[in-house]
Amino acid sequence: MNNIAKDLQAIYRERVLEHSRNPHNFGPLAAPDREALGFNPLCGDKLTVYLNLQDDVISGVTFEGIGCAISIASASMMTDALCGQSLTEADALINAVERMFTENAPIDNERLSEVMALEGVRSFPSRIKCATLAWTALAAALRGPATQVTTE
Amino acid sequence: MVSNATLSTPQDVFDVERIRADFPILHQEIQGCRLAYLDNAASSQQPMAVIDAVSQYYQHDHANVHRGVHTLSHRATDAYEAAREKIRAYINAASTSEIVYTRGTTEAINLVAASLGQDVRAGDEILISHMEHHSNIVPWQLLCERTGATLRVAPINEQGELLTDEMIALMNKRTRIVALTHVSNALGTINPVELIIKAAHDHDIPVLIDGAQAMSHSIIDVQKLGCEFYAFSGHKMFGPTGIGVLYGREDWLERLPPWQGGGEMILSVSFDDTVYNRLPYKFEAGTPNIAGAIGLGAAIDYLQTIGMHNIATYESGLLEYLTDQLASVPDVRLIGTAEHKAGVQSFVIEGIHPHDLGTVLDHKGVAIRTGHHCAMPVMEFFGVPGTARASLAFYNNREDVDQLIDGISVATKMFA
Numbered sequence: 001m002n003n004i005a006k007d008l009q010a011i012y013r014e015r016v017l018e019h020s021r022n023p024h025n026f027g028p029l030a031a032p033d034r035e036a037l038g039f040n041p042l043c044g045d046k047l048t049v050y051l052n053l054q055d056d057v058i059s060g061v062t063f064e065g066i067g068c069a070i071s072i073a074s075a076s077m078m079t080d081a082l083c084g085q086s087l088t089e090a091d092a093l094i095n096a097v098e099r100m101f102t103e104n105a106p107i108d109n110e111r112l113s114e115v116m117a118l119e120g121v122r123s124f125p126s127r128i129k130c131a132t133l134a135w136t137a138l139a140a141a142l143r144g145p146a147t148q149v150t151t152e
Numbered sequence: 153m154v155s156n157a158t159l160s161t162p163q164d165v166f167d168v169e170r171i172r173a174d175f176p177i178l179h180q181e182i183q184g185c186r187l188a189y190l191d192n193a194a195s196s197q198q199p200m201a202v203i204d205a206v207s208q209y210y211q212h213d214h215a216n217v218h219r220g221v222h223t224l225s226h227r228a229t230d231a232y233e234a235a236r237e238k239i240r241a242y243i244n245a246a247s248t249s250e251i252v253y254t255r256g257t258t259e260a261i262n263l264v265a266a267s268l269g270q271d272v273r274a275g276d277e278i279l280i281s282h283m284e285h286h287s288n289i290v291p292w293q294l295l296c297e298r299t300g301a302t303l304r305v306a307p308i309n310e311q312g313e314l315l316t317d318e319m320i321a322l323m324n325k326r327t328r329i330v331a332l333t334h335v336s337n338a339l340g341t342i343n344p345v346e347l348i349i350k351a352a353h354d355h356d357i358p359v360l361i362d363g364a365q366a367m368s369h370s371i372i373d374v375q376k377l378g379c380e381f382y383a384f385s386g387h388k389m390f391g392p393t394g395i396g397v398l399y400g401r402e403d404w405l406e407r408l409p410p411w412q413g414g415g416e417m418i419l420s421v422s423f424d425d426t427v428y429n430r431l432p433y434k435f436e437a438g439t440p441n442i443a444g445a446i447g448l449g450a451a452i453d454y455l456q457t458i459g460m461h462n463i464a465t466y467e468s469g470l471l472e473y474l475t476d477q478l479a480s481v482p483d484v485r486l487i488g489t490a491e492h493k494a495g496v497q498s499f500v501i502e503g504i505h506p507h508d509l510g511t512v513l514d515h516k517g518v519a520i521r522t523g524h525h526c527a528m529p530v531m532e533f534f535g536v537p538g539t540a541r542a543s544l545a546f547y548n549n550r551e552d553v554d555q556l557i558d559g560i561s562v563a564t565k566m567f568a
Contacts, residue, residue, distance in 0.1 A: 008511070008562075008566065011511065012566060017566070017567070020567075042523060043505075043506070043524070043537065044531060044538045045505075045507075045537055066537050067505065068505035069505060070507075126511075127511060
């Protein structure tokens with residue numbers, strides 16, 4: 001790889017590219033209990049997050065839609081991290097990711113070790129909303145049924 | 153009308169390197185690479201002549217216009233009005249009364265949409281096209297909401313060309329105005345505005361042309377065009393931001409009510425009766441962007457020394473090179489392939505999101521626009537969330553295009 005591509009590795013790490021090429025849990029749930037559409041008006045990207053809840057636990061989470069490598073990878077990592085989590089745990093994870101991107105807060109939650117691959121995005125202010133799009137939608141889905149949120 | 157005539161003696165030979173020397177911002181490194189600025193449709197850069205004119209004004213001549221009896225106010229007023237005369241002559245308006253300063257194209261269109269409200273009733277129609285910028289859609293939607301009028305939209309084809317017959321067929325006795333872009337910002341399409349204006353006039357419908365993207369590529373003669381309104385922005389024609397122009401035919405500007413109230417736009421004010429100022433000041437409430445107007449005048453002087461014919465000829469060659477180079481990249485889909493185009497080429501690459509491409513290109517020093525280009529209906533028509541768009545000015549060269557193509561190959565390797 002040449003020097004330019006090396007610089008770009010900070011944002012497009014191999015784990016990020018792998019998730020974007022082959023996103024995990026991509027597609028709708030058959031009978032979601034909750035869903036929310038996340039919309040980034042800056043680029044027109046739209047991701048829908050689907051949830052199944054069993055008691056207070058996220059028993060299933062998937063997403064679908066159109067997005068850049070960053071937003072797709074972040075959504076893919078999010079579904080891996082959130083599945084099987086209680087609502088309280090999910091809130092803590094969402095909060096930690098938001099603080100990671102907006103306040104440069106360190107991540108000390110093992111469930112988010114994969115998401116750490118996105119930390120390079122913090123050096124690209126115009127791309128942070130790409131990374132948070134799916135998480136914003138997830139937070140909205142947890143708040144209530146069928147909503148739409150934007151990153152603005 | 154786009155004319156080949158030049159207004160003053162142009163340079164005999166178009167020397168792009170000599171021209172680039174006039175634009176200081178171009179001579180810098182971005183991420184360790186030479187800057188290839190290909191985002192001119194979003195905002196063009198300013199030559200030193202414009203930067204100097206604005207700087208000189210602030211250093212020596214600044215005061216408020218049309219108010220003081222002191223020397224600086226006279227100088228500021230003279231420079232501000234001299235710029236208005238330059239603009240009038242440049243677009244061949246009949247009178248400086250027809251040159252209204254605005255913040256830009258957006259404000260110019262909003263002015264017309266607001267002031268036209270008195271003529272619009274429930275059941276009336278406003279006619280636009282599918283390729284309009286949001287600034288030539290939303291002001292009309294607001295007008296429709298206020299009045300109960302209906303927005304009608306003329307379709308485009310897969311090449312990104314206006315279907316003129318269908319637009320003309322949508323004109324009827326309820327149509328209150330036709331608003332059409334001269335050059336599409338997202339697609340580069342040059343619309344046959346003369347044809348549409350003539351057809352609209354056959355139906356006694358006034359026409360507003362959004363000239364934001366046309367002014368940097370061609371000479372505009374508003375009297376030959378015959379449109380009632382022509383709107384454009386300074387910063388898309390090598391002038392400062394925050395200044396633009398609404399050309400309005402005098403009889404129309406006389407008839408329309410003011411849209412903003414304040415100082416400057418009045419002759420006398422009492423609590424019982426206020427008398428509006430004459431044109432164009434009736435539409436210029438508040439202290440204007442004096443430096444911006446002077447900068448725009450300097451930009452017009454600069455364009456005339458180069459010659460719009462020379463600019464158009466050079467750009468058309470460079471656009472052909474850009475389009476050919478892009479078309480030769482595997483998996484590139486060109487968006488906007490009209491027969492008549494100005495220096496814009498939108499495209500998407502299979503498997504690479506425009507924003508990822510934009511980030512990679514920035515690391516190669518290449519500035520392009522990625523996203524919906526404030527033309528979401530155009531994106532929807534082509535079935536894409538956004539595109540990458542390279543847009544040219546006469547200071548771009550083949551090296552800029554080659555740098556773009558190199559950057560794209562870095563991106564395709566990364567995301568393949």
